[in-house]
Amino acid sequence: MTTAPARPNRAALAGLGDVLWKVAAAVTTPVLPREYLDLIDPLRSGADLRGRVLDVRPETADAATVVIRPGRGWLGHIPGQYIRIGVEIDGVRNWRTYSLTSPVDAPDGTIAITVKAIPDGVVSQHIVRRLQPGTLIMLDQATGDFVLPAATPTKALFLTAGSGITPVMGMLRNRPADLTDAVMLHSAPRPQDVIFANDLADLADTGAITLHRRHTDDEGMLDLAELDSVVPDWREREVWVCGPTGLLDAAEAHWAAAGLSERLHVERFRPKIAVTGEGGTVTFTTSDVVVEAAGDEMLLDVGEENGVLMPSGCRMGICFGCVSTLTEGSVRDLRTGELTTVVDDTPVTFQPCVQAAAGDCRIER
Numbered sequence: 317m318t319t320a321p322a323r324p325n326r327a328a329l330a331g332l333g334d335v336l337w338k339v340a341a342a343v344t345t346p347v348l349p350r351e352y353l354d355l356i357d358p359l360r361s362g363a364d365l366r367g368r369v370l371d372v373r374p375e376t377a378d379a380a381t382v383v384i385r386p387g388r389g390w391l392g393h394i395p396g397q398y399i400r401i402g403v404e405i406d407g408v409r410n411w412r413t414y415s416l417t418s419p420v421d422a423p424d425g426t427i428a429i430t431v432k433a434i435p436d437g438v439v440s441q442h443i444v445r446r447l448q449p450g451t452l453i454m455l456d457q458a459t460g461d462f463v464l465p466a467a468t469p470t471k472a473l474f475l476t477a478g479s480g481i482t483p484v485m486g487m488l489r490n491r492p493a494d495l496t497d498a499v500m501l502h503s504a505p506r507p508q509d510v511i512f513a514n515d516l517a518d519l520a521d522t523g524a525i526t527l528h529r530r531h532t533d534d535e536g537m538l539d540l541a542e543l544d545s546v547v548p549d550w551r552e553r554e555v556w557v558c559g560p561t562g563l564l565d566a567a568e569a570h571w572a573a574a575g576l577s578e579r580l581h582v583e584r585f586r587p588k589i590a591v592t593g594e595g596g597t598v599t600f601t602t603s604d605v606v607v608e609a610a611g612d613e614m615l616l617d618v619g620e621e622n623g624v625l626m627p628s629g630c631r632m633g634i635c636f637g638c639v640s641t642l643t644e645g646s647v648r649d650l651r652t653g654e655l656t657t658v659v660d661d662t663p664v665t666f667q668p669c670v671q672a673a674a675g676d677c678r679i680e681r
Contacts, residue, residue, distance in 0.1 A: 393458030402454030411629035432479035469554035480559030591653035615668035633670035645677025
């Protein structure tokens with residue numbers, strides 16, 4: 317008679333695993349075992365979500381596409397969405413938000429963002445000018461609702477300017493066959509400033525889109541009153557708009573005046589300022605920086621412009637990555653006008669990416 321081998325006791329194995337992990341932690345102190353695993357396999361399942369930069373491809377003189385291999389915790393994205401990335405610059409991790417411009421099902425599993433270098437942008441300049449293949453960056457999961465609906469509209473209009481083309485290119489690269497009647501009106505200062513110029517030309521040549529390009533250095537800024545001649549049936553189209561604040565504000569007013577606001581989808585890279593007030597003297601107490609700030613200046617911008625390093629991510633009041641402590645005075649939310657005030661010397665938290673000084677204030681940064 318043969319006796320079957322005893323099955324291992326799961327509880328005992330789990331307990332043994334805990335013991336081995338504690339032994340590993342003791343041996344490797346002060347470095348935790350998971351930190352060694354991060355060195356060996358930083359993209360593994362269960363690790364903080366990271367990505368490895370595989371390529372940085374120039375698109376224009378001041379824009380580049382970054383190809384990234386995400387870690388195994390990546391959940392995918394919907395065309396038009398964006399991600400936050402964390403980049404180490406001079407020992408400081410900086411978070412920024414960029415639109416995904418890659419196919420959702422790339423055979424090699426990579427994703428891509430396209431970044432335009434802003435003249436005073438610490439992170440965007442670093443990414444476009446200095447980011448090297450092989451670099452590990454931090455990632456968040458994709459988010460955002462500036463996307464095509466499941467039932468693609470019969471007629472679509474994409475109205476973009478500058479880097480506002482990036483989320484739209486994500487849509488066009490993934491669902492061109494669904495867009496049976498799509499018009500794109502894109503503005504850039506000069507022909508050489510058009511991001512994805514070759515891709516747009518290819519889409520137009522194959523009939524995937526009807527393309528209208530406007531070079532604003534020669535033709536001036538787009539006046540939406542011109543839509544009647546450029547896109548006569550614009551009132552019949554579902555519209556996606558992305559670009560500078562002036563374009564977005566004008567589009568919202570134009571479609572509202574036509575009674576068609578429900579057809580308009582807007583993506584903003586910065587929050588819309590609805591309310592302003594008085595500014596004041598801002599003291600960043602940790603950095604020992606004192607500066608005068610206007611009532612319509614985001615305190616995040618005020619800090620960065622004066623050498624105060626402040627964490628940030630979306631810069632839209634969404635991710636709460638920039639939350640800071642106000643120890644004296646008041647700040648105003650420029651989206652709503654709501655005041656946050658220190659009472660009885662009790663510090664309060666606020667979001668400097670969407671709030672401005674409302675009188676003299678002191679910030680623990």
